[in-house]
Each structure stands twice: as C-alpha cells, then as structure tokens.
Amino acid sequence: MSLIAKAPGAGGRRGPSFAMAAPALALFALFALAPMAIVVYLGLTKWDGLATPAWAGAANWRTALTSGVTRHAVWLTLKFMAISWLVQTPVSLLLGVFVAGRQRYRAVLAVLYFIPLLISSAAVAIIFKNLLDPNFGLGAALHLSWLSRDWLGDPDLAFATIVFVIAWQFVPFHTLLYQAGVRQIPASLYEASAIDGAGRVAQFRYVTLPQLRYTIVTSSTLMLVGSLTYFDLVFVMTGGGPGYATRLLPLDMYITGFQSTQMGLASVVSVILVAAGLVLSLGIVRFSGFSRMRSRQAGA
Amino acid sequence: MAPRNTHRAFFSTGAAALALTLTACGSSGRTVAGGPGGGTLVWALTGGTETTLTSSQQAWNKANPKNAVNVQFFQNDPYKQKLRTAIGAGNGPAIFENFGGGTLKDYVDAGKVADLTPELDKDAAWKGRFFPSVLKVAEVNGKNYAIPINGVQPVVLFYNKDLFAKVGAQPPKTWDDLLALVHRFKAAGIAPLSMGGASKWPDLMWLEYLTDRVGGPQVFANIAARKPGAWSDPAVLKAATMIRQLVDAGGFAKGFQSVNADTNQAEAQLFTGKAAMDLMGSWAYPVILTNAPSFVKSGKLGWAPFPTVAGGKGAPADLVGNPANFFAVSAQASAGARTTAVNYLKKGVLNDAYIGDLIKAGEVPPVNGLEGRLASAPNSGWLTYVYGMTKSAGSFQLSWDQALSSAMGDTLLTNLDRLFGGQLSPAQFCAAMDKAAE
Numbered sequence: 001m002s003l004i005a006k007a008p009g010a011g012g013r014r015g016p017s018f019a020m021a022a023p024a025l026a027l028f029a030l031f032a033l034a035p036m037a038i039v040v041y042l043g044l045t046k047w048d049g050l051a052t053p054a055w056a057g058a059a060n061w062r063t064a065l066t067s068g069v070t071r072h073a074v075w076l077t078l079k080f081m082a083i084s085w086l087v088q089t090p091v092s093l094l095l096g097v098f099v100a101g102r103q104r105y106r107a108v109l110a111v112l113y114f115i116p117l118l119i120s121s122a123a124v125a126i127i128f129k130n131l132l133d134p135n136f137g138l139g140a141a142l143h144l145s146w147l148s149r150d151w152l153g154d155p156d157l158a159f160a161t162i163v164f165v166i167a168w169q170f171v172p173f174h175t176l177l178y179q180a181g182v183r184q185i186p187a188s189l190y191e192a193s194a195i196d197g198a199g200r201v202a203q204f205r206y207v208t209l210p211q212l213r214y215t216i217v218t219s220s221t222l223m224l225v226g227s228l229t230y231f232d233l234v235f236v237m238t239g240g241g242p243g244y245a246t247r248l249l250p251l252d253m254y255i256t257g258f259q260s261t262q263m264g265l266a267s268v269v270s271v272i273l274v275a276a277g278l279v280l281s282l283g284i285v286r287f288s289g290f291s292r293m294r295s296r297q298a299g300a
Numbered sequence: 301m302a303p304r305n306t307h308r309a310f311f312s313t314g315a316a317a318l319a320l321t322l323t324a325c326g327s328s329g330r331t332v333a334g335g336p337g338g339g340t341l342v343w344a345l346t347g348g349t350e351t352t353l354t355s356s357q358q359a360w361n362k363a364n365p366k367n368a369v370n371v372q373f374f375q376n377d378p379y380k381q382k383l384r385t386a387i388g389a390g391n392g393p394a395i396f397e398n399f400g401g402g403t404l405k406d407y408v409d410a411g412k413v414a415d416l417t418p419e420l421d422k423d424a425a426w427k428g429r430f431f432p433s434v435l436k437v438a439e440v441n442g443k444n445y446a447i448p449i450n451g452v453q454p455v456v457l458f459y460n461k462d463l464f465a466k467v468g469a470q471p472p473k474t475w476d477d478l479l480a481l482v483h484r485f486k487a488a489g490i491a492p493l494s495m496g497g498a499s500k501w502p503d504l505m506w507l508e509y510l511t512d513r514v515g516g517p518q519v520f521a522n523i524a525a526r527k528p529g530a531w532s533d534p535a536v537l538k539a540a541t542m543i544r545q546l547v548d549a550g551g552f553a554k555g556f557q558s559v560n561a562d563t564n565q566a567e568a569q570l571f572t573g574k575a576a577m578d579l580m581g582s583w584a585y586p587v588i589l590t591n592a593p594s595f596v597k598s599g600k601l602g603w604a605p606f607p608t609v610a611g612g613k614g615a616p617a618d619l620v621g622n623p624a625n626f627f628a629v630s631a632q633a634s635a636g637a638r639t640t641a642v643n644y645l646k647k648g649v650l651n652d653a654y655i656g657d658l659i660k661a662g663e664v665p666p667v668n669g670l671e672g673r674l675a676s677a678p679n680s681g682w683l684t685y686v687y688g689m690t691k692s693a694g695s696f697q698l699s700w701d702q703a704l705s706s707a708m709g710d711t712l713l714t715n716l717d718r719l720f721g722g723q724l725s726p727a728q729f730c731a732a733m734d735k736a737a738e
Contacts, residue, residue, distance in 0.1 A: 049384045050410040134555025135569055152498060153557025155723065241500060242557050243718035258381060260707040261406070 036274060043267035056264060064268045072244055073252040074272070076159075080248060081227040083163050088223055089216070092171045096178020097208060110179070117172045125236035128165050152238055155245035162234055162246050169233070170226070174219045181215030182208060217288040221281060228277050249273055339368030340633075340640040341393035343383065346373045349450040349625065352657040360648040367640040369395075369648070387412050387630065394633035394641045400437035400446060400626050401703040402524075407628070408440045414629040417443045419642050426646055433696040434623040434666035446626035449649055451663025452690045453581045453622040455505045458567075458588075459602045463490055463576040471604040475513075475542065478607050482551045485576050491553035493546075494575035496561025500713040501701060503720050505579050506546075508620040508700055509606040510539035516613040517695040523737070524703055531733035535613075540719055540726035542609075547720055557721055564591065571595045579606070581621050582686050586662050589679070603682070605689065619693040622702075624666050659683070666690065711736045 043060055045053035064070045099110040116124065131138045132151040139148025151161045189207050198206060231250040234240065240247035240255060247255070249269060257266030339361065344353055353371055361368040372393070374382060379397075386392040387407065398404050407413050420427040427435075430448055438446035459471055467488050472478040485492040496502045511519050515535025522530040530536075546552070553575050559565050567584050569575040571592040578584065585603075589596045608616045627649065629641045648654075650667055658665050659677050664686045674683045690696065701709035715732050718724040724732065 048406060048410075050388045050406060050412065129560065130563075132558065133560075133565060134558050135553065135574060136565060148555070150555040150558050153555055153559075153721070155721065238498070239500075241498065241714070241717050242721050243714060243723050255710060260710045261384070262707050 039267045039270055039274075042263055043271050045264050047263040048261045049263055053264070060264045060268045063265055064272070069244060069247070070252060070269060073247050073249045073269075076244075076247065077228065077249045077276075080159075080163065080230075081224055084166060084227050085220060085223050087163060087167050088171055088174060089220065091167065092174035092219065093178050093212070093216070095171065095175040097182050097204065099175065100179045100182035114172045114176065116169050117176075119169075121169065121232040122236050124165065124169050125233045128161075129237050132161065153242055155242050158238055158242060158245050162237065165237065166227075166230060166233060170223070174223065177215055177219050178212065181212045185211045217284065221284045224284065225277055225281055228273055228280070249276075339370035340395070340637045340644070342369050342371040342395040342627075342641075342644075343379070343393040344371055344373055344397045344449075344627075345379055345625070346375050348661060348663060349658070352450070352654060352661060355657060356648055356651075356654050359653060360644060364640075364643075367643065369640065369644050387632070390632055392630050392632060394630055394637040395627050395644070396630060397449070398438075398446060398626050398628055399698070399702050400623070401698045402705045402709065403702060404438060404445060404626070404628065405440050406705065408445055412631055413445045414631045414633070414638060415443050416445060416447065416629065416642070416645075419646075420444050420447075423646065429650065429667050431666040431668065431691060431696075433690075433693055437623045437696070437698045438626045438628070446628035447645055447649070448624035448666050449627050450625050450665070451582075451658055452624055452666050452686065452696075453583055454619040454686065454690055454693070454696065455509070455579060455581050455606070455621040456686075456689075457577055457579050457604045457606055458570060458584060459577045459604065460570055460573060460575070461600045461602045463573060464602070466490075471602060472607045474607050475609045478551075479546070479549060481576070482546070482549050486550055490573075491569065491575040492551050492577060494553045494559070494566040494569035494578045495556045496559045496566040497552070497557040497717070497720060498559055499561035500717045501699070502561050502566070502580070503716045504700055504713065505581075505620060506543055507536075507539055507716060508697060509579075510542050510609065511535050512614040512618045512620065512695070512697060513606070513609040513612045513616075514538050514542075514614065516615075517618065517697060520697060520700065520703075523700075526737055528738075529734055531737060532730045536733075537726055537730050540729050543719060544722075544726055547722070557717075567591070571601070582664075585679075585682055589662075603685065615694050617689070617692050618695045618697070619689065620697040621699065623696050623698055664690065708736065 042053060044055065044057060046056040046059070047053035095113070099106050099113070119127075129152065130136070134140065134148050134150055134153075137148065139145070150157060152158050185208065189211070190203060193203050193207050229250055230248060231254065234246055234248060234251055235254070238246045240251045250273065253266050253269040253273065256262050256269060342353075342357075344350070350373055353373075357369055357371045380403075383392065383396055387396070388410075392412070398407070404413070431452075434448050434452060435444065438444060438448075457471065463485070464471065467484050467490075469481055469484060470477075472481055482492040508520075515533060515538075519530075519533050519535045522533065523536075553559070553569060559569075564587050566575075566578055567580065567587050568591065570578040571588055585596075585601075588601060595601060605616065627645055629638060629645070633641060650665060655665050655667060655670065655673070659670075659673060662679060662683070664670075664674065664683050668691075670687060671684070674680060674687050677683055697703070701713055704712065712733065715724060715729055715736075719726065719729045
C-alpha cells in the first residue's frame, strides 16, 4: 500500500536515475546538438562545399535578413502556418467527433479515410501533380473545365493547392487524435448534460470542446511546428515555384544550400528555422497551460 | 537545375537504358566488373553512356591489366552532391564526369582539377579529334580541363508535320513567321507550342536562343564574365520583350507553367496532336521514338533550327543546349593514377569501338569525320542532321544555368519563371538579374 501512496507527487518526482538517460542524451548531443553548433558556425562562413569554409562574420546574416527571397520565404511560411491551421483544425475536429461514434458504417468510413496517412509524401505529390496536370490530368480526362485550371502554374492557385494537398494528407492524422480524444470523454458528462436539456449542438459546445482542450493544444502544436518542416511534398509538386510562390523556409534552405551551393547562407536559414520551431513550441506550451496539464478524467 | 540533369541523363537514353537506370537506385556507386578498389577510380553517371563506358572499361582492362580502370556509376542528383562532398574532403575519384561550364569552374577555382592543356598540346591528333566548339565548353581561363565523352545535345524546334499540313503551313524561318504561325494554329484550335514550364529550364532555351539571335554570342560572354550591367544589354532586354510578346500572343499551350518537363508531358502534347511545336533538346528524339514509334517512323516528326530574328547580330547556325558531358582528371589523384587516367582518356574514350557504341545508342559524338558512319546507322536522317548542325555551329552555347555559377543558375531560373508568368516585366527581369550578379 505504501508504495502506491508514495509514487505520484509526494516527496518530489523520483524518476529513473540520470545514468539511464545517458545513452539517449549522448545520441542527442552527437546527432542533434553538435550538428546544430556546426551549423551556427557555418552560418558565419562563406562555403561552397568544395574549398575550405572562409570566415565571413555576420555577412550571411545581413544577406538573409535583407534579401527579398528569404524574407518572402519567412512571410510565406507564417502565412502557410496560419492558413493550414485554420483549414485543418475545424475539419479534423468535426471529422474526429464524427468517426468517434460507435456505428459500424462510421468505422468503415474511418478506415477508408485514413488511407492518405499510409502513403508517402512524395507519392502523394506525384499523384496530385498528375491529377492536376492541365493537359493530361483529371480535368482534361473528364472534360470538366473548372477542374482543368492552371493549379500549379498560377502563383495564388499554387499556394492554395499546396495548402489543400497537405491538408488532405494530414487531416486524417489529426482526425485520429480527435477521435481518441472524444472517446476518452466520460459518457456520464453527456448523460448529465442531456438531463439538463442540452441538445447535440449544446453538448458539442459545452461538453466536447472543453473536454478536448488538450487534444486541440497537442494537435495544434504538431500542425504549427510541422508546417515549419513541410518540404518533400512541396519540393516534388512545385519545387518552390512558380517564381517564389511556394518557396517555404525549409525549401529555401535546401535550394540555397544544395542547388545554389551557398552553404553559409543556407545554414543561417536553418538556424532561423530551429529558433522559430523552439519559440513556437515553447510559446504554445506556456500560452496554453500545457505544462500544468492534468488529466480531465472524472475522478482522477 | 537539379531536375534538369536527371532528366537529361534519363532522356539521352531510350528504353534499354531506362531499364539500367531503374536498376541503379540509391546513391552508392556500382562497380561494373572486378571488385571495388581495383584500378584507377572513375565516377560516371548512369543512363545513356553507361553501356558504352562499361564495354570501354572491359576492353581497356583486358589490354592494360596493370593500369586498370574501375568505373562506378551514380544517378545524377545524388552524384552531384556526393562528388562535391568527396572532392571537398580530398577523397574523390581520379576521373569524374561533369558538364563543363560554371560547375567545372567551381572545381577548377578550388584547385581540384588537373590541367589537361599540356597533354592535349603534345598530341595534336587527340586534340583535333573533337569539335572545337564542344571542347571550348570545358575551358576555364583559356585552359582545357576536360574532354567530351558522349553525344551532343543541341536544342532544336520539333514539330508535328500532320498539324502543319492541316493548316497548310511551313516550319518558321523567322521570328515573324513564328508569330504568324501562333495565330494560325490558335485559329485552328491547336496549341502552337508545348512547354514544360513547371520545370523552369525549358524557359531558358527561349532566352538563350533569342539573346544569341539578337545580339550574338558576345552578350552572354559578358554576362559570364560578370561585367557590370551585362544583363541590361539591349539584346537581353529585347529577348525578354520578345518572350513576353510570344506568351501574350498565346504561343504556349494553356497551363504551360503547370506542365512538368521531367515526365515528358510537353513531348506527349506534340505527338498526341495537341500542340504543333516543341522547342527541346535533342534528347527528346529518343523519348518520342520510345513513346510513339509509329509517329516517328511514319515521318510525322519534323525538326528545324531556331528561327532567325530580323536585324539580329547572331549567326543563324549558332546553337544552344548541352554540348556534351565531360571527363576531368582530379588534381588530388596520385601521379600514377593520373598517368593512367590521361592514357585512358586518350586511348580508351571516344576511340573507334566507343564511337560505334555511342552511335548504336542513338548519340552523335562531337568527333570529326563521322559522316559516313552516321549515314549508315538507324535513324540516320536525324543523326546526320544533328551532326551537321553541330559541326557548322560557330557558337555552341552551354545552357546558361550550367555555364554560370550554381548560385546564379538558380536565381536566373526563378526570375525567368516569373518573367514567363508575367510577375516581372522585361525591364524588371534585367534589373533583378543585374542586382543578383553584383
């Protein structure tokens, strides 16, 4: 009995000893911290990957902060993050609530619906690129003029198309999170609210949504931080084009580093990415009270 | 820029080589014969020239067992990064394949490439074997750093003879002919030109040809030499204006900026009768031959040089495209390996058997005196045409994105994409490029 009483809380946290974390920490230091330090250093040099890196001081930082291309990429990434969140959250929330129902047809739909999760991003990109081709794509094959638009060639449309395809790919994952979240809500809460006269909309508003609060935080964190790393799909579908219309920060980093062979400048962009990711996750955790999170299970 | 070479290596092949490319996944090198470590190391690309190089290696190693070469093949995109890393780390092969131009210059400037000029000067027969316009592509600061190893790939205007007969037209000789044709084809409900604008590099062919036709080769020479204001040369401005003129007239098939050149969709538009013309490198010929053999065999595929521009300074025979791929010798190789490398380049590459293999694969080697051999080969009409036009070209300009440094190449392609899309005016394009070149 005493064991159970002692385990959580009382007397401070007593987790596994530091020695047990050492292997993981060593790997983290070797493969995450050390490369990060090297990237910070490379950001202060001029290097084409061939000769020895030459010290350049803050020149790359000046270039990155004043260049239209990088600033545009930052702005585009922020825009992309916000729009993606606004599109994906309501859709996956509603779908999650829907597939959490116990009816059999919903289970079948849910299985079909999760298929995009199983396909690799590159494959998704190639499939959509072919479907959206103006001459040989879906629109041309079915003779639907509204479908045979210049989806990836018009700068505004291309951005919207990318947002859509990424939503298509990732909404199932977030739906899964919400489905799990909804199924955790105790039925007693719904029964009590029904006795109080709440209809379905009121139940969603006053029971489901507040109970899902932490799921929303988790899903949003994954979405926002994830949109800092979307690379493969955009790279295959548009390569950042037309012009700079879909050149998000990760793509800008890759093109600058490996196609333009300006490793110094690319390192600066990657430092910006790391910093943005850190600030973002810390911000969400603080702002949402995620760190003070407790179980909302009844009776816990 | 990266996708473009994948596709070139890929295109210059044909069905047989396609199978080879597919088996060559992954970025690790593949040794043809013998184990790794035996012989002088050669790095080359998978694709069209692979079969030829394999038999060349076998013949060489049989004749020179003490100075064997060990050829390893890589896919294009991983190759470029792997080579840069290996040579940057002082760990590269003795011979490496490259495209000449600005990327080769990067390696030369870093002191990683052996100067072949003395060897070439000592052996006039060797030097005299190649077309001078092609050899010049691998020249840096007046010195030769690499020699060609495969076929020439000039850009030509492909057209669909059926569609031309339908509207009763002839292939365009001048820019005004081309604009007139645009209106005629549009009136007949046919897209005048197909283009894979999403890949960006096909855009470049128009700018390269128009700049040369308007202002001659010197205009780009100034750009490559980074002379201040070279991009604002009246010839570049005029070429950019003509591009806008063609786009605004509806010259390119609807949605051309969504069309991907790497998946041959522009060529498909040509042979399925959706578009009348396609400005593309000669590697499109095997692609069309593979995908629509009856279209080519029934003589419906036509080809013509790029139109002339009235009052322009450039010669009508000037070409743009990919003169060839090259072999360069690493400056890091040991003295022994370097001697073997130079001997192999001299006697093992582009010798009689090697040239025969290339011609069999549908390539046109940049070597003098091949008229007879090409005339008796399959598809001789096409091969002879490419050979003749390359031989008589006063200037064979390497694609600008390859000729310039890689940083400039990327900026150029993106700005050009915006010019075609109407987000930049011709004047803004020139100004943006001048600014980037500073």
